[in-house]
Amino acid sequence: MSNKGIEISGRVFKYGDNVDTDQIIPARYLDTSDPEELAKHAMEGVDEDFAANVSSGDIIIAGKNFGCGSSREHAPLSIKGAGVGAVIAETFARIFVRNAINIGLPIIELSGFEAKTGDEVVVELRRGKIKNLTSGKEGTFTHFPEFLSEIIQAGGLMESVKKDLSEF
Amino acid sequence: MSLGRNIYKNRLNRKRLNKGDFIKIEVDVILSNDITTPLAIDAFEASGITKMKAADKAVIVADHFTPNKDIASAQQVKKVRDFARKWGIRFYDAGCGIEHTLLPEEGLVVPQDIVIGADSHSVTYGALGAVASGVGSTDVAAAWASGEAWFKFPEAVKVVLNGSLEPYVSGKDLILYIISQIGTDGALYKGLEFCGPVMKELSLDSRFTMANMVIECGAKYGIMEADHKVVDYIETRARRPYTLQPENYSIDKDDEFDEILQVDCSKIDPQIAFPSSPANCRSVYSIEKTPVDQVVLGSCTNGRLEDFKKAAKIIEGRKVCRDLRFIVIPSTALIYRQMLESGLMKIFADSGAIISPPTCGPCLGGHMGVLAEGERALSTTNRNFPGRMGHKNSFVYLANPEVAAATAVAGYIAAPDQV
Numbered sequence: 001m002s003n004k005g006i007e008i009s010g011r012v013f014k015y016g017d018n019v020d021t022d023q024i025i026p027a028r029y030l031d032t033s034d035p036e037e038l039a040k041h042a043m044e045g046v047d048e049d050f051a052a053n054v055s056s057g058d059i060i061i062a063g064k065n066f067g068c069g070s071s072r073e074h075a076p077l078s079i080k081g082a083g084v085g086a087v088i089a090e091t092f093a094r095i096f097v098r099n100a101i102n103i104g105l106p107i108i109e110l111s112g113f114e115a116k117t118g119d120e121v122v123v124e125l126r127r128g129k130i131k132n133l134t135s136g137k138e139g140t141f142t143h144f145p146e147f148l149s150e151i152i153q154a155g156g157l158m159e160s161v162k163k164d165l166s167e168f
Numbered sequence: 169m170s171l172g173r174n175i176y177k178n179r180l181n182r183k184r185l186n187k188g189d190f191i192k193i194e195v196d197v198i199l200s201n202d203i204t205t206p207l208a209i210d211a212f213e214a215s216g217i218t219k220m221k222a223a224d225k226a227v228i229v230a231d232h233f234t235p236n237k238d239i240a241s242a243q244q245v246k247k248v249r250d251f252a253r254k255w256g257i258r259f260y261d262a263g264c265g266i267e268h269t270l271l272p273e274e275g276l277v278v279p280q281d282i283v284i285g286a287d288s289h290s291v292t293y294g295a296l297g298a299v300a301s302g303v304g305s306t307d308v309a310a311a312w313a314s315g316e317a318w319f320k321f322p323e324a325v326k327v328v329l330n331g332s333l334e335p336y337v338s339g340k341d342l343i344l345y346i347i348s349q350i351g352t353d354g355a356l357y358k359g360l361e362f363c364g365p366v367m368k369e370l371s372l373d374s375r376f377t378m379a380n381m382v383i384e385c386g387a388k389y390g391i392m393e394a395d396h397k398v399v400d401y402i403e404t405r406a407r408r409p410y411t412l413q414p415e416n417y418s419i420d421k422d423d424e425f426d427e428i429l430q431v432d433c434s435k436i437d438p439q440i441a442f443p444s445s446p447a448n449c450r451s452v453y454s455i456e457k458t459p460v461d462q463v464v465l466g467s468c469t470n471g472r473l474e475d476f477k478k479a480a481k482i483i484e485g486r487k488v489c490r491d492l493r494f495i496v497i498p499s500t501a502l503i504y505r506q507m508l509e510s511g512l513m514k515i516f517a518d519s520g521a522i523i524s525p526p527t528c529g530p531c532l533g534g535h536m537g538v539l540a541e542g543e544r545a546l547s548t549t550n551r552n553f554p555g556r557m558g559h560k561n562s563f564v565y566l567a568n569p570e571v572a573a574a575t576a577v578a579g580y581i582a583a584p585d586q587v
């Protein structure tokens with residue numbers, strides 16, 4: 001993953017609390033693990049038009065407990081496959097957090113940042129800054145803890161494990 | 169004293185760990201299933217890692233879309249089966265059972281284990297005194313390779329179950345009630361640790377049901393002490409040596425907990441979780457007449473022998489209402505046989521139930537009972553999110569096995585003493 005200092009910019013897709021993994025990618029599509037196939041049905045349970053409207057770099061902003069429910073890694077994978085640059089939520093369900101970090105989908109815990117669907121937003125991951133270009137409002141967030149940054153910087157969990165194993 | 173946190177500390181040989189600390193820790197069991205293993209295989213193979221340190225700890229269960237529901241799932245299961253053979257991983261094929269009932273039954277989890285599973289309901293093993301957490305597929309692939317997983321050292325919440333159980337109330341109702349009190353994110357990132365006088369009243373099957381559903385309030389794990397009921401259960405099953413927790417690790421002691429939740433079980437009626445959240449609970453006695461199109465009795469939540477015994481008591485000698493389908497799914501092959509031998513199967517068959525081989529099937533809207541638009545089901549499973557069991561405009565009500573049996577007879581949601 002290449003978020004070192006990079007900027008993510010795109011349009012906002014705004015959702016509410018408790019968007020669960022069945023809504024992010026319904027179980028009937030779990031007969032594949034191809035991100036592009038999964039992307040065709042991303043967020044289908046909350047927003048049928050999401051897959052058709054999303055473009056690279058766009059940003060999901062949601063409320064509390066985003067990604068609750070099953071452990072399916074297909075959920076962050078479908079979102080990443082759809083080109084989403086980052087997911088911002090007030091809180092995330094814990095397995096979703098792991099999965100997102102392990103596969104390199106940037107997630108940001110942030111409450112109260114004002115934005116509505118369609119707004120243009122820029123996120124600077126490294127500096128912990130976010131700006132709504134449409135409204136001019138700005139916000140800040142805390143960067144990932146060191147431990148998680150290392151996983152991300154290694155290029156995901158498998159790369160970091162590979163590095164560890166080769167050091168034996 | 170927090171049992172879960174001490175299992176982590178002992179494993180790492182650390183006296184102090186602070187909540188929020190990140191740890192890498194050796195795990196004992198690495199579980200995945202027919203849906204989550206393909207992604208783990210992809211991650212493992214893409215990494216270029218050529219050795220598996222922990223193949224002997226890995227367990228794969230084909231239970232979600234099995235017996236294969238279509239060509240795509242057949243391909244997927246084949247990929248998993250071939251991979252398991254190649255690496256010598258313990259593999260349970262179609263029909264063996266649903267993972268979270270099967271692993272304890274097979275003696276694969278023992279007290280004080282650290283278990284990860286690429287399935288959110290891996291928390292079920294907390295009923296045996298293990299710290300068990302749901303993770304993702306890449307976590308599984310990484311653990312196959314390294315034998316380890318990463319965790320954030322959690323806060324722990326002590327849940328004290330006071331009072332006693334009312335008629336027709338079991339583990340399902342207690343956990344639904346607790347979720348309705350604290351909300352679906354009420355225990356996010358935290359461990360729940362259960363104790364109190366009611367623990368003694370709860371059968372192991374009821375405890376599995378409770379531990380199974382702690383994820384529905386976001387918990388990292390839900391743990392219970394390994395008492396004599398646990399010992400009786402695992403004694404003849406355990407495939408590894410085990411030790412029970414040290415005397416002084418009683419969850420009852422107050423220290424080390426960040427929060428304490430007192431629950432008066434005496435005032436809990438059989439619960440119905442209304443669509444579309446497990447936290448949306450009401451007493452079965454307080455609801456309006458609600459007809460349903462389907463009743464499902466089974467799953468890793470309530471598909472164990474005791475669940476079928478209780479339901480059979482209600483349905484024996486009666487007929488399923490002709491306006492609905494009643495689907496009964498023993499959650500493992502062993503339970504299936506026990507139901508045959510004990511005559512339970514006949515009771516359900518005589519009532520007009522549809523009896524399925526062990527599978528997750530309808531629980532996740534996979535197969536064997538998918539709902540059409542507008543249909544309603546009452547189910548003993550654990551989730552009723554929008555579209556969970558089929559069409560996105562279909563509705564699921566969650567309840568215990570006795571309420572399921574009563575509902576199957578009545579045609580609308582009912583308590584056993586209402587039919």
Ligand code: SF4
Nearest residue numbers: 289467468528531532
């Ligand atoms: S029965 Fe349902 S909840 Fe349990 S493992 Fe299967 S799909 Fe998941």
